[in-house]
Amino acid sequence: MIKRIITLTASLSLAACAGYTDINIGVDELAEARAAIADAKTAGAERCAPKLQAQAVASLYWAGHELEESGNYDAGDHAEEEAMLVARAVAKAKEAKAASKGACMPEIIKLSGIQFPHDSARLTPAATAILDNAVKTLQKRSTIKVEVAAHTDSSGSNEYNLALSERRAASVMNYLGTHGISSSRLTSKGYGESQPIVSNATKEGRTANRRVELRVMN
Amino acid sequence: MRITLLLFTLFAFSLPANAGMFSTIDDRANQISAQLEGNNSYHAHLARELANVAVEEKGQHDVTAALEFIRMAEDHAAQAGGSK
Numbered sequence: 001m002i003k004r005i006i007t008l009t010a011s012l013s014l015a016a017c018a019g020y021t022d023i024n025i026g027v028d029e030l031a032e033a034r035a036a037i038a039d040a041k042t043a044g045a046e047r048c049a050p051k052l053q054a055q056a057v058a059s060l061y062w063a064g065h066e067l068e069e070s071g072n073y074d075a076g077d078h079a080e081e082e083a084m085l086v087a088r089a090v091a092k093a094k095e096a097k098a099a100s101k102g103a104c105m106p107e108i109i110k111l112s113g114i115q116f117p118h119d120s121a122r123l124t125p126a127a128t129a130i131l132d133n134a135v136k137t138l139q140k141r142s143t144i145k146v147e148v149a150a151h152t153d154s155s156g157s158n159e160y161n162l163a164l165s166e167r168r169a170a171s172v173m174n175y176l177g178t179h180g181i182s183s184s185r186l187t188s189k190g191y192g193e194s195q196p197i198v199s200n201a202t203k204e205g206r207t208a209n210r211r212v213e214l215r216v217m218n
Numbered sequence: 219m220r221i222t223l224l225l226f227t228l229f230a231f232s233l234p235a236n237a238g239m240f241s242t243i244d245d246r247a248n249q250i251s252a253q254l255e256g257n258n259s260y261h262a263h264l265a266r267e268l269a270n271v272a273v274e275e276k277g278q279h280d281v282t283a284a285l286e287f288i289r290m291a292e293d294h295a296a297q298a299g300g301s302k
Contacts, residue, residue: 022286023286046260047260050258050259050260050262050263051258053260053263054260054263054264054267055263056268056287057264057267058264058267058268058271061268061271061287061290062271062287065275065283065287068227069280069283083269107258107259108254137299140299141259141297141298141299142298153230216259
């Protein structure tokens with residue numbers, strides 16, 4: 001009896017220490033979910049509906065895990081959970097695909113806090129500190145290409161604001177380019193006052209609207 | 219004999235615990251969440267979702283599955299590039 005207990009204890013310990021093999025999502029039972037996720041991805045869901053697509057993919061992997069545990073999709077204690085996870089993966093992927101139809105806004109990497117001196121595109125020390133973090137982000141996400149998009153508030157004429165935002169966008173792009181980011185990954189565009197995020201009626205609103213952001217283009 | 223068995227049992231179960239298998243899934247999930255604050259990319263969302271699955275599996279006492287899912291979550295968090 002004692003030997004059996006020792007053997008059982010040791011087996012449990014080894015099982016807990018054992019590595020887990022990669023989750024298999026290539027089985028037939030997951031074909032519908034895989035196809036729905038692939039469709040959504042083709043429609044641009046990773047960019048246009050990233051949360052929904054991520055939920056679909058996570059559900060697919062979870063279903064794959066449950067399937068491995070039970071060994072049979074139609075039987076076992078996990079059958080109901082597997083079916084629910086597969087259904088969720090399909091539903092989320094279809095939602096993601098639907099949300100990706102037509103034009104969708106690009107992912108935006110906010111550069112919160114970048115402000116320029118009045119009528120200037122000169123980068124302040126505070127701005128360069130923020131841009132140094134942006135450089136690190138772009139180095140980590142080495143496959144993305146970004147548009148440096150600069151915006152102004154509504155003070156002044158449209159033409160003046162457009163020109164000022166173009167100079168500021170170019171200034172930021174130049175900084176990123178001279179700090180290790182390949183110029184082939186960078187473009188710049190000034191939007192002037194055309195895309196406010198809040199009302200320009202207050203000082204706080206105008207400060208918020210004067211901003212620079214990185215738009216992920218791929 | 220009973221004492222030997224007790225000690226052996228404690229030792230055997232302390233190995234995975236000492237390796238962090240019982241105590242760090244939640245910590246690692248929280249770290250991912252903090253690391254990706256403000257990041258709304260696909261990989262960031264997927265990292266969060268997989269970390270949630272890991273925590274859920276740990277709650278169901280499937281430590282090996284929890285470890286696999288948290289490892290996948292960390293891979294995607296790395297691809298997401300951290301916080302913004």
